[in-house]
Amino acid sequence: MQNVEGKPKDSGVIKMSAIRTAKKEPPRTMTLLDSKSKLLLSAEGHSEADVNTFLQALNEGLTALKTDLDEGRTEDERKESSALRRLSKWKEVEDRKAAAAAKKKALGNVGMKFTAQAMANMT
Numbered sequence: 001m002q003n004v005e006g007k008p009k010d011s012g013v014i015k016m017s018a019i020r021t022a023k024k025e026p027p028r029t030m031t032l033l034d035s036k037s038k039l040l041l042s043a044e045g046h047s048e049a050d051v052n053t054f055l056q057a058l059n060e061g062l063t064a065l066k067t068d069l070d071e072g073r074t075e076d077e078r079k080e081s082s083a084l085r086r087l088s089k090w091k092e093v094e095d096r097k098a099a100a101a102a103k104k105k106a107l108g109n110v111g112m113k114f115t116a117q118a119m120a121n122m123t
Helices: 048-064 066-071 075-107 111-121
Strands: 021-025 029-033 039-044
Touching (some): 029 048
Antiparallel strands (some): 021 029
16 A cells, blocks of 8 residues: 555545445455445455455445434435435336226227116116
8 A cells, every 4th residue: 555644645434324335346356336336445355255254244234234324324315315216106107007008998998888878778
């Protein structure tokens, strides 16, 4: 690791609430991605076992802190997540409407025929 004035050349902070995916890439590399699949960190470990141990611990931590981390998300992230859920629900409703319209079209125009006959026979 390179140092500049006694500090690591490349350093920073990644909020755990920003991490959505932590995965291993062969042979000893791990990557952390955010909710938009943007690369947050790519690092190489000393050994495959080290990478596996780190990722296992990180995933356990993310699972254990899930509710706390969700509370730490920014308002924009919450709005985006909410908007995605609404869009998904809207698409589902539109798909149902299309399926119902196709089914109705396949049946044809038969609804009022029997009602009209029943009403005509009442008198």
